Amino acid sequence: MDKIKVELQHWLPKHALTRLVGKLASARLGSLTTAIIRGFIKQYKVNMDEALHSDPKHFGTFNEFFVRELKDGLRPIADGEAVITHPADACVSQFGPIVDGKLIQAKGHDYTSVELLGGDSALADEFTDGEFATLYLSPSDYHRVHMPCDGVLRQMIYVPGDLYSVNPLTAENIPNLFARNERVVCIFDTEFGPMAQVLVGATIVGSIELTWAGTVTPPRGNTVYRWDYPATGNKSVTFKKGEEMGRFKLGSTVINLFAKDKIRFDDSMALSATTRMGAPFAHIKTEENQASE
Known part of the structure; x- marks a missing residue:
């Protein structure tokens, strides 16, 4: 079957x-x-x-x-300037180091950060030897996506593609799944370097909506679209940790990329672990906590 x-x-x-x-x-x-x-x-x-x-x-x-809202206070945002929080209620599909520019999709399958980010090798270089995490949102989950840390939006990239299901069965059997499905790549500048938050489309995902751009639906075709944003001024897009940044109209996957030597994942991270938005996801590396490791 x-x-x-x-x-x-x-x-x-x-x-x-x-x-x-x-x-x-x-x-x-x-x-x-x-x-x-x-x-x-x-x-x-x-x-x-x-x-x-x-x-x-x-x-x-x-x-x-x-895209229903949750009751106020139900997902408290973890305190601490060095604490990065989960962006969504989900399940940990994969996480770990980016090795030779590749991310693990499932056992026996990987794909490149260049492919994921829409073919931009210079952008992918910013995450060389960094860390990644793939979070799968099931149909029963809360489907709003939040910021894991403070950040300023630098670029949004719409990458056209297929619309395969992104459930675990498909991830284990469809090569390059996350790099071939339609997706919206959001690049943020943070106090600890660049961070990518990628919202991946899937079968019957009606649309991906972002708080600053609305529903992202460029004309169908093979063109990759890019929007650049200023760091300051009235056209800049800034977020505080825990603020909503987007939502899926029918569920999918969020992928985060972090630069080299900038974060370490929280001890609670494990394959197939259930995540809750606002709970500890990772920690920003500082001279103080690196010395204690």
Whole structure:
């Protein structure tokens, strides 16, 4: 059955299916929308006790439900200037060093940072011998993505591509999955150097939305689009740790890249570990904590 599931993805009209589901997810269908939301909650065991609005009738569209807010204070942001926090509720798919410009996708599969970042080798060089983490958001998760640290947006890159599923089964069987799927790359400058936060699209992910740009939907095609942002002034885009920076309208994956010798992952990081937005993710390396290691 696993082989059949993977092979079907090669043949499915993924873009057409995604556009169709996206339209349905944004449609106001009254009682039908409510019934679909109730079915989804039951199927994926969504914990609505955490939601700011727990009644399915509150949501006018499926998308409104999918990007639902959590109750205030439910995801406290870990204190400490040197603490980097998880950007999302997710599962740790992979994490570790970037070796020879490559990131591990799954056992037996890797891909390059150059491919992930849209073919920009100069940008990829900023993360040479650095660290990466891949976080998978399941259908039941909270689907807003937050900043793991303070940062100033330098560049946003839209990379067109396929829309394969990004669940663990697909990651183990589709080569170059995260470097071939549609994605939005966000490059931030931080007090400890550059950081990339990459939002990866997937089958039936209706869209990726960013707080400063809205829904990112350039014309279909093979063109990579880039937007540069100033570091200061009224057109700059700045964030504090824990602030929302984007959301998935149907779930996917977040990949973070960090520069060489700038961070160490928190002791809680482990393959398949459950993450919660705002909990410790990594720690900025300083002379003081490096001396104690």
